[in-house]
Amino acid sequence: QKEVEQDPGPLSVPEGAIVSLNCTYSNSAFQYFMWYRQYSRKGPELLMYTYSSGNKEDGRFTAQVDKSSKYISLFIRDSQPSDSATYLCAMSITTGTASKLTFGTGTRLQVTL
């Protein structure tokens, strides 16, 4: 069993739709939970991070963590064509300043006009 599982998609939605992206994990030691966005032929860029169960909102994006179920989600409201990208969940174990990230496989999102 992989430590982090993510549905690879692809996911196609119309502009303005609410998008839900999800990951499950098996390692209880993960401390930080992140979502990265990766455009084609670019490196991943950090969208959001959180370290506690609950919701964290940033503009049109909401990150949700449920540690009891080992489940994290990213919601995108009012999706735009510019949101078309691959979304990677990532989880980390941090010791001092040394942090090891484990990524999901990524979900490819296409927002259509």
Place this chain on the structure above:
Amino acid sequence: EAGVAQSPRYKIIEKRQSVAFWCNPISGHATLYWYQQILGQGPKLLIQFQNNGVVDDSQLPKDRFSAERLKGVDSTLKIQPAKLEDSAVYLCASTLRGYEQYFGPGTRLTVT
């Protein structure tokens, strides 16, 4: 603030040849990572440096891969000899705070 720089952006080599990638992290970032991203997969950590010391290289195939970070700034990753399965994007990332990693654009390697 300048981002993480990587070169070359693309490289095509034949199997059994050698190749090297270069990374310049964000100024002041002590921690540097090399990841391998195979098409359709998430990045997989190869090696982590703290300044010029190795913190974690448990997933680095040491029979063919090597990496160094002299003077705690730039880093190079080398593959010798390359295999077909090494075809991937090699990403460099740096960080000040561990979980908040900043990635470069990557080097796309094709081994034929």
